[in-house]
Amino acid sequence: MAASKHEAVHANSRSPNAVELWQSYVASKATSNEEEAFRVYVGALSRNATASPKDTSNALSPTSSIAFGDISCERLNEEVVMALEEHCQHLLQQLSTPSLQNGIEVDDNTLMYAENISRVLLFYGLWRDRRKGDRLLSTSLALCSSCHKLFHMVASEGALRHLLVAMCHLLGFMHHMLDPGHRWKHLFITDDSKDSPAHLSQEDIQEVPEELSQLFISVFKDPLLPPMCPMELSSMQMEMLHVIGAAATGTMHFAKVLVTPDVINQLLALLHPSRNSGCGPMQALALKVFIKVLHVLHCFMPKEEQVEVDTGVTLSKLFGVLPYWLQEEHSSFSVPMFLILLNSISFLVDSPMNSDQLKELFAELGCFEKLVESLKQLGRVAGVDLGTQLVCSLFKAFTAILKDSLKAKDSFKQHLEYITLKELTNTLLVKPTEDILKGLLNMALEVTESPESSSSLPVCNADALGLCLEWLLDLPHSLQLWLSSRVLDLCSYSVYNKQQCCGARLTSVAVQVLVRSQEAGGFAKEIEDNLLRLIEGLGTHSIMGTELKDILVSLQPVKCGENLELPTYYFKLQCILCALANKENGIRSLYYFELRQPKSHIHVAVPEVVQPNHNAFSFHCWVSLDRSCADADQRNMRRMLYSFYAGSTGFEAFFTKDLVLVVAVHSKKRGFQSITLQEPLTPQEWHAVCVTHSASKALWGAKNETAVYIDGIQKAFSTELRVPDLSADYKHCNIGFCQREADVSESHEAMVDGYVSFGPAISLFGRISSIFIFSEVLQLQAVQILHQNGPNNLSLFQPKYPDTEGLINKLVLFFHPKACKDNICVDLSPSHAVEGALEGTLVGEVYVTRDVQLVLSSLGGVEVFFPILEQAGSLPLKQRDICSINEVPRPTSNFEPWNDEHEAVTYFIRLMTSMLTNTPTNEQVFFVVKGPATIGALLQKVPPSLL
Secondary structure, eight states: OHHHHHHHHHHHSOOOOHHHHHHHHHHHHHHSOHHHHHHHHHHHHHHTOOSOHHHHTTOOSGGGSOOOOOOOOHHHHHHHHHHHHHHHHHHHHHHTOHHHHTTOOOOHHHHHHHHHHHHHHHHHHHHSOGGGGTHHHHHHHHHHHHHHHGGGGOOSHHHHHHHHHHHHHHHHHHHHHHOTTOHHIIIIISOOGGGOOOOOOGGGOOOOOTHHHHHHHHHHHOTTOOSSOHHHHHHHHHHHHHHHHHHHHHOTTHHHHTOOHHHHHHHHHHHSOOSSOOSOHHHHHHHHHHHHHHHHHHHHSOGGGOSSOOHHHHHHHHHHTHHHHTSGGGHHHHHHHHHHHHHHHHHHHSOSSOHHHHHHHHHHTTHHHHHHHHHHHGGGTOOHHHHHHHHHHHHHHHHHHHTTOHHHHHHHHHHOOHHHHHHHHHHTTOOOOHHHHHHHHHHHHTOSSOOSOOTTSOOSOHHHHHHHHHTGGGSOHHHHHHHHHHHHHHHHSOHHHHHHHHHTTHHHHHHHHHHHHHHTTOOOHHHHHHHHHHHHHHHHHOOOHHHHHHHHHHTSOEEETTEEEBOTTHHHHHHHHHHHHTOOSOOOOSEEEEEOSTTOEEEEOSSOSSOTTOSEEEEEEEEEEOSOOTTTSSSOOEEEEEEEEETTEEEEEEEOTTOOEEEEEEETTTEEEEEEOSSOOOTTSOEEEEEEEEEEEETTEEEEEEEEEETTEEEEEESOSOOOOTTSOOOEEEESOOSOHHHHHHHOHHHHHHHHHHOOEEOOOEEEEEEEEESSOOOHHHHHHHHHHOSOOTTTTOTTOGGGGGGGGGEEEEEOGGGEETTEEEOOOTTHHHHOOOEEEEESEEEEOOOHHHHGGGGTSGGGGHHHHHHTTTSOBOSSOOOOGGGSOOTTOOOOOOOOGGGHHHHHHHHHHHHHTTOHHHHHHHHHTTHHHHHHHHHHHSOGGGO
């Protein structure tokens, strides 16, 4: 009664601020009972709250929670903590007395006091220094447990509501103490991971009480939960889940304290759909907490400590819940839960540690096929909008799993094809939208977000681009134009992108899409031209026999009503075939080593490359560099060509980020020395690079000479570089990388200065072929001979080859991509044919390209083009849009525009000429099959107007 009178006085007066209330409490406790005074203080302070209990159950930041007057005095702040701690302990004793546990009714004033003091704790936790409230964490947990035990000791609904609200406030206080940076909110509640605060420092990490897991289990597992106050009960349980999520996000100790089989099983139980309701906030939040628990288990709990719980078993249990979501009575439950699961996968696999292992685990558990099959079953309940969201989220999840994981990619190709993704959209009754297409493009590039300029990125999953082309016929004109342009830009950007797209047979896909378009009336001119440019760009790089066959088949007449007509692209495609045969982009290597990964290189597995008792050596190779390197765009890097070291001395050559060649030596007396060329190499073109070193000793001193040749022309000559001892033991020899940089830097300070100016070493980030090392200096004539013979002549150093007869005995090493199997490079130098060839170990890939003139022989030779002449003048061109061929960019052809069907014979003759020029095999076959006579006979059937 006394307490009620004091509270009434405060209620009828002006609402004082927190400082005035504290001063009033200090004055009151000196003249009255201290506990009663503190109750009055807490009650008055609690009434100043501006939020209701159900608001505080989801309180995640000070701006959405209780607001009080300011307490700026540090001493006052400390006194409040001490008073709260003292009276919380006293309240805990009251709630834990044996009399209460034996069934005696709890005093309503005590329950009101518990609610008020818990609200003050929440207020303090949200607005005060977290470290000063650490000692209140265990006390608040004990209070929360005591309140939970009293659920069955109260009879009235009001008393139960006091207990539930008090638990909400206490859990909110623990939420803030365990995650003061609100990272849980940013990661999972608002899905705003970009703006999430930085990780906590070690001194800010809060220890998680072990009793928290017991409280969590009892809150959800208690079979005698009261049926009264369902709203407050749900809010309390939601806040309990938030506490577990906050603890998992804000502290590393979570893995050892709270990741237990009981906690995981309880979360899994919450993920099972309820028969009385669909997917509610409780299930959605439980799934987010489960994902975070799995993330912490994988990242911060070592494998040897995973005795009772295992990442793989836990993940498999999650996928085991999927069939329950798909049951017909839970249709409203399925789609929201799948969206949460798919959106969480990208966060899960983007772990700071062991990311590759988790991706491989996803693949081993068959997540690709399980997710796709599950989404197919959702086709009966998901509408168009939700279906689009599901497909976009699925593409994003798959992109995260596939990124930089070879095993995941292999599993995806083995158990799932990209065409299955198209079937999925049809099952969900979803038409490809711009968002879906962007997700598919991101999947091809392995990026989670669409960059502003993605055309300069490497293509990682070219099959995804093939699916984009498959979808062209299902799109409106605007999306057709946008998508075809994007695919063309991506495929044409770099040699690497072209190689990936050729490997995925995108040429055949583009041709087949063109053929199918004729049945639907044909593409608009712009889209058709984009596809033709794509065929030309990829075919110029490499073309398979099956792809050439598809092109020839596409030239057959198409049925339009009752008549046959030539396709709209008929003459354009013939022009492109001529362009493929008449490439004017210079020399190119049909076989090459691709060295673009961070540590791609060829390691020469010999104790020395430069043989002893010689005072000179030469290095010659063919290289093609990409425009830029992802690691070298913002800072200097050394894109290594070669590095040969004997201890801390040796030779190296590298390219700067501007593609300028630098030749350097490391000697004991002079340290790091280099010469730099003035002109950069042209990107994506093949260049012959030759570097020669000589160190001869004479009576008047040593004579050092270094020369550099590019494409058979001397570009640099220097006598300043001090050539190291060439008879030393060169154990560390690498092509395309440098593994001795650390040893060299530690040995010579002068070398460090040189490294600072050029940057650290990375791989070549390009292609290399036909690698020669000689034990003597090559003269200009020999360098020119090597350049003139190109990179594809494997018999160059055979004994009877006249041009290089004088170089055979000087050749130390000869590596060629065609002589590489199972990542072992065989030395082709004749001098080692008897002695035993040297070997190189490749860390990279070998690619093979094919020329259209050479591939033609596998289809029967040039006679496969004779039907084109037979059709000349007999069929009309499909009347859609007869466009000039010069509107199709043909950077490698110089033909006149092919836009007149009356010149069909001329076009055929030019095509035949292109296929026969500089190809003895095709010429021989042409005469063997009596090609001239056949052409003469066909020309007699051609209308005279075409001749």
